[in-house]
Amino acid sequence: MDITRINIENLSKQYRIGEIGTGTLSHDINRWWYKLRGKDDPYKMIGSKNDRTANIDTNYVWALKNINFNVKDGEVIGIIGKNGAGKSTLLKILSKVTGPSNGKITVNGRIAALLEVGTGMHPELTGKENIYLNGALLGMTKKEVSSKFDEIVDFAGISLYIDTPFKRYSSGMRVRLGFAVAAFLEPEILIVDEVLAVGDAEFQKKAIGKMKEVSAERGRTVLFVSHNMNSINSLCNRCIYLKDGEIYAIGETNYIINKYLSDDSNGRFKISFKENQPGDEIAILENARLINSKKQTIEYSNITDKIGVEFTYEILKNGYFPIPNIRMHTSKGEWVFTSAEQQEENNCKIGKYTIVFWIPENFLNVENYLITIGLSTMSPLIIHFIVKDVLAINTIENINDRNEGHNQKIAGIIRPKLNIENKKH
Amino acid sequence: MSYKNNISFIVPKRKFFKLNLIELWLYKDLLFLFVKRDFISVYKQTILGPMWFFIQPVFTTIIFTVIFGKFAGLSTEGTPQILFYLSGITCWNYFAECLTKTSTTFVDNQNIFGKVYFPRLISPLSIVLSNLLKFGVQFSLFLMVYFYYLFKEDTVLNPNLLIFMFPFLIILMGLLGLGLGMIISSLTTKYRDLRFLIQFGIQLWMYVTPIIYPLSSLNGKLKTVAILNPMTSIIETFKYSFVGNGSFSWAYLTYTSVITIFILFAGILIFNKTEQNFMDSI
Incomplete structure (x- = not known):
């Protein structure tokens, strides 16, 4: 069955710079007074020139502009781009944390967004209480959390500390617990911001493995933002390359990653x-x-x-x-x-x-x-x-060229292919 | 795998008045967990634990009794001073807490709101509910004092049938605090000034509400102003129903109810308008 899970049409997000954010009443009255006399906004930010000012008016910045794409059921989409390209804004709109300025998104299914690990965990509550709280924040019912409770504790590896207040956890434990709760969500669509970058190497491996399982074995639709091309490469079938708030390229993962890397200003060829x-x-x-x-x-x-x-x-x-x-x-x-x-x-x-x-x-x-x-x-x-x-x-x-089955970057500054002899005695 | 047709839209402008009760219901577990969190986290790692909920009203009552009762000699219409002040403080605390805590919803929760979606209304609702629990604890203190005076020989208390209005009064206070709090919280996303305003505003408001004096001690313009204050009739009705002293009028109470409903709807309206995009301006 070919179901469209997410359909994004002409999505734009505009941020006003200068006008909002200075936001006290006195400023606004002053602004209104200037406007009344037909003068410019006195608080217009100086130097508001921005790569993303496709608009003539410098008071506005397009964080996202005319984004159009579809996500089919079971697809794993990688979203790449430099800092400020609009990746996180796109995820925020999809997860309903903030609203779009223009356009329309049609979503088929339950969305769970993991924009941060361990959102809302309270330092005074125990690990157990926090699992329930965090699960509920991510949209799980108490029953759903209960049924997965043992798995979550096991995945996070914190069973010994389950009744200890969260504030006594090491930072690694906090991250593991946060990811573990989210990993056992069962939404149709999972949105993941750069959260796998946290934790030690072993946990990252575990997290990537879990993501793979979620996408491949359970057929979930996943949108994944990362700066780590290796995780993008190993997880995603399709990629979107955002540049200055617009879709610069969209297509097969390898092709897009190559395009992104070659675009990188680091490449002096x-x-x-x-x-x-x-x-x-x-x-x-x-x-x-x-x-x-x-x-x-x-x-x-x-x-x-x-x-x-x-x-x-x-x-x-x-x-x-x-x-x-x-x-x-x-x-x-x-x-x-x-x-x-x-x-x-x-x-x-x-x-x-x-x-x-x-x-x-x-x-x-x-x-x-x-x-x-x-x-x-x-x-x-x-x-x-x-x-x-x-x-x-x-x-x-x-x-996919590899034959040793390892799917992450192999350590070392070079990686020569050696002649290996192996004789059975 | 089942493919339910569970289609939703994300669009720029929402309907003018959108109260998605179904969605709110789906998140009921979160509501209760928030209440639990607020309630538990207050007295974790304290020796006295929930006892602290008693200490605050007890001390305030003692201070009021000494300052307003003994030194200033304000009338309590024959009600024992301790009971008079305690009843006012218990009710007022509930309202004041509901108002001040909900009024900082967006600012206090911006870390959570910025990272995960859930119906934002859950947050102020949870505040009203956890304060209701706190009120329950403090109300039990009031009841203990009340029964002491009820069976003490030289005091006369005249409880009447209006005592059954009590749950209604509590709901009214909660909703009034919630409504006002939501309006202020929405405005605080842009104007932080309101946060400071509310801090002493709520104290001033207490003095124009008959907490430390009975409504009957006012007359003329002062009385008109006091009656326009929606909290007046709630406090007066509460005192009247338990003690028998005080001014009760259906008209005043109806006025308060109408105002409360109006403020609540305005609150939900403004709150809804704010919640979608407040992350951009906070």
Whole structure:
């Protein structure tokens, strides 16, 4: 059966900036007085320029604009986008926490929203009392909570502390309990904001597993917001990419994630120097780019493909032996490797050279890598140029390509595929 | 899996007066859990526990007896002073608590309201109900004092049939507090000033209500003003029905009932209008 669970038509949400929020009566009277004399609002916020001001009037900001999409029964939809793209606003409207400005949403079924873990839990009440309270807040009846009570306590792993006041719980226990209650909700539609990011690695794994179970085995419809592309990738069939309050792209998860990552301003995949070329009187750098095996410029790469770091430099003087080199760091600053290669004498004469350093396939991990390009002569050491982090690349992975069954990011700054020998004795 | 046709809409403007009683009923468990939470959390980790509910009215009564009874020498129409003040304080406390607590509904609950949806009316309703429990405890104190005087030989109390109006009076006070509280809570989402206003406003209001003096001690314009105060007839009827002293009039009580219903409806109306989008302005 093909049932539409959520149908969103022309949904918009407008926020007034400046006007609301300063909100005391005196301000409003003053505002009204200015309006009466035909003057501008005296409290109009200065610098209200915003990416999202698609409207001419700067007093208004569109947090969401003309959102249209459908969610079918059993679909798991991922919503991605940068901070301020409107993800949370969309979830808030869907969960009825705030109302839309325009448009209409038709919902078929009960919605439960998990915008925060452990909403409304009271510090003075015991764990048990809080389970009932939180469950009721999320729309469960007392009977429903009772029937799942043991499972919830078990999932949260707090059976020892069930009669202890909530305020004595460790923060990890609070998060676990909060998620556990929500995990046993039985709505037709589940809305989850970035809540899985909390808790330790083990709990996150458990939480993702639970989400999978909810969506896959019980056929629930799930809307899921996250900045963690790996959880999006492992959970969702379809993705919505929000940008400045509008749907920028919608479609199959892998495609959308790639689009999102390549859009990321962190990706510097091509650069050419017209003026101020890095270098000295011996050699200068002209341009650099990232390429794939077909020598096309790439914006991101799958970890199963090889990546070429290509750059063009010009030698202006004979008699030196410049050695091109590259270094790779992760965006967190870990040094991944350095690679340099002595060149033949022929390649050290005056002229232009284009060199490619090939980073092998199945070598990098899913990460944002920064590449430094340099050229230097050894003994005596002369650094002709060294341009730090001149290129950057996001690597992605199609989780379905994996054969070891693990569905999260594998730790490590690189992830080489090794030759493994295994002999039975 | 069963596919019930459970279709709902989310649209910008709601109907002018929307009171979804079915939805409210579905969340009844939440209502009771809120009441339980409010009631329990007050005296957790205290030695005296619920005894604290007695201490406040007892001390207020003692202070009133000393200041207004002994020093100022205000009339109590022959009612024992302790009983006179205690009855007024018990009733007034219920109303005042209902009003002040519901008037901060949106501000106090913004963390919950911002993260999860449930019929917002549940919150003020739970406040009125948990205060009713508190009132029950304090009322039992009143009854103890009342019976002491009833069987004490040198005092004459004249309870009458109006005593059966008592539940009605309580409901009236609760609804009046709820209605006013909802109006104020809706306005506080924009104007926080009201929060300060209500703090001393409620104290001033107590002094224009016959708590520390009987209505009969007023005359002329003062009396007209006092009668326009909807709380006056509730307090006077309460005292009259238990003690036999006081001014009771069906007309005053009808006036209070009409005002209460009017305020309650206005409250629900404004509350409904506010609840959908208040998160944007709070």
